[in-house]
Amino acid sequence: MRRVFALLISLGLILFFVNSLSILPEYGNVELSKVSNAYINKSVNGNNEKVKFGESKDLEDGAANVVTSIVVDYRSFDTLGEVTVLFTSALGVGLILHGFKRKTYGRLPNFILRVSVGILLPLILLFGVYVFVHGHLTPGGGFPGGTIIAAGILLLYLSNEEFDLSKTSKFVESYAGSLYIVVGLVGLAIGGVFLINFLPTGVVGDLFSAGIVPIVYILIGFKVGAELSGVIADLYREG
């Protein structure tokens, strides 16, 4: 009975959404909105020339990856909020699991895991760092990069019973997050607006371009990495 009822509710919901298809554009035939157009042509503050890879210089935003330029520059305030959500949940996992008695398994990690972690870990960390340093040029950025680093830390936890990083991760998390806001405040001091992009933006496509975008993405990478490893540590060990 309960299942039939639930089925009816979910079918009704699906019908509600299908009904909304009449107002949505057809799949694949979406028009670019005015906002996205401005983002792509980097013309929010009035720039009429088309952007060209490797040639356009000193645009209002220099990131070659348009998604990155939205996430870390045009809508950077959202990203600050997003980092705060992650921060809150990492803090919450710590507070909720505080004082929880861990069950011991008495099972040592096996040899293959321990040895292979030694080989793989530097590569994983390097890849994570690469992903967030090149966030403004290639797909990726602070969030996947941080997650990859956290995955490496998870391997360390699995392979070494004694390993503990929770103190360090707290400090990294705290200072990376604070520096993000400090970058915003420096913008407020220099340009009069919170989170303004106050560095020169360079040529589209260069590694050293896009002003504060790479800096912020590196900070986000460290913060996300530290937070997620903190979550993993809290879930793995006693609080």
Add this chain to the structure above:
Amino acid sequence: MTALLIAIPLLTAFLFVPFKEKAKFILPIIVLINIVLLFNLSINSVEAMGGWKAPFGIVLVLDSASFYTLLVVNIIFLIISLIPQITENGFSILLLILLASTNGLILTGDIFNSFVFLEITAAAAYIIASLKKNYYGAYKYLIVGSIAGGFYLLGAIYSYVGTGSLNFADISLNLNSSFLPFVSLMLFIGLAVETKILPLAGWVPDVYASGSPLTPAILGTGVTFTMMYLLGRIFITIFNGYFLDVLYIFGLLTLILAEIAAFRQEKLLKALAFSSIAQAGLVLSTISLNTYDAIKAGYFHLLNDATAKIILFVIAATVVGNFMKNKTAGISFSIASFSLIGFPIFAGFRSKLLILQSSFEKGDYLLPTVLLFSTIIEAAYLLKWNVRLWHNENEETKQIPWNIVLITLILALLIIFIGIFPDLYLKVSENITDGLMNYKAYVTTVLGGM
């Protein structure tokens, strides 16, 4: 400069992670700095984050509505921070985050940004709800809250498809009318969980009645006020009154059902939690009448309700046993509950009178009938609880700390003061209403005279 209201608490929260225990002392200072800063800002200013102007970037809008809501919410945080006993170790950082996110929610002029702040508020609220080992209640809250968050996100996306922009003012100006029913329904589902409207308010009794005074004292007052403001901002300013008829029905149903449920409760905190749902329903249906007087009356009532609820929840969760041993706290409790019922000379009387007047002016007789009926139920159970708490044989009564007694007493005196001279609260609610109803001014302020 407006961004500092969000940046300062957030920066403090980030900096104090390694020293969680010290955050308790910094919280009142930060809230005070925020309030001082608030008075130095100029009203009707728009600040573009990162320097990207209105329809493209995220803007923070400070008009008279958001200014006074900020003032109210920050003062509530100040009151909570002056009772450090109810905040457990480490939770002060959460209060800082909650302060930053409610400020952001009030100020933001961007629908996706409001979703992000809604999620921060919700995440902090889930953790606060887990106080006193109330993990199951917090878990239920998390599931319901996340689904609602998903619907809010869908509403934001539909309005993006309908306008090509995420800016509130732009949506209000350009949203295609065929999108209106979908967007408003989804946003309403998204907000109904936090504003405690009935089909989605099932989590409230579990969370508020956990026995921790902090949970209901902050979630039921500051956060509820913020969410009610956001609801007003979306449905009154942006959709300009569309969809309010549906909200009216939901509000009335919530009011009547929750009062009946409150009457049947065996525990005081559960009864108060249901009463909190009922008041949210009353405020919702009052502002849904969508006249100047009605909206004013709605927010005026919300203010009175928040004042009374802080007293009721803090005392109900800290005092066990007899009020004869804690006479001052008992008197404050009784004053607050009389105000909730709406006896003359107390503040609640003024607001219920205003609600009745405004609905008669609109020619609406359903709301007054339901309101009078629910007031009778309310009077019945609140008086029952008052009698029970003043005359019971429970001997194990703890002495409660002096600052709780003092603060609740001051708030109780404030209730009587408002009951006789309501001008202070009336001015606040008038300003909020001005800001919410003046939709043309909002659009021109944000988009710059288009």
Add this chain to the structure above:
Amino acid sequence: MVYYISFILIGIGIYGILTQKNLFKFLVSLTIIDTAINIFIISLGYIEGKDVPIYSKYTPVANFVDPLPQALVLTAIVIGVGTLALGASLLVRVYEKYETLEVEEIAVKEARK
């Protein structure tokens, strides 16, 4: 087409939340709904025959799909994992308190208190 996939997935997620009795399954259903919403948002930005929104050697001038939904989904994914981690840690504590994760058994134990 992709629209229907995400709608059906949202429906499955809601069905899961309404019928399942194990608390872990609630989190699973929630994640399904999150994924479905993300797919839906991305599909609203897809334009047939256009390219990945990154200026590069292969796409030196703009001929891009809508980048804004992608930026929004990035945010939504991270928010989703934050909520999930919170939910998982709450679950661990619920299990410690009631020694079960079945809704009905918890209700029985709550009532007995």
Add this chain to the structure above:
Amino acid sequence: MTIATIFVGILMIISAIYAIEAKKMLDSFISLSLLSLLSVFLFVIMKAPDVAITEASVGAGLTTAVLILALRRIGGDEE
């Protein structure tokens, strides 16, 4: 491309149903991870590599890790 999309979509729906109805928790998590990986494929088709890489590392990797660690904390899979 349409056929591939339909195929992936059907697989996703199957794995979603299995994730909900599976008796063992671990099976449920694995098919959730599969669902996430398939959605990565959809993201790539829809020209969203940024989202794809994030979903692959967060959705398929970390979500599963968090769920399995939580399952381990409560003492493994019963029933």
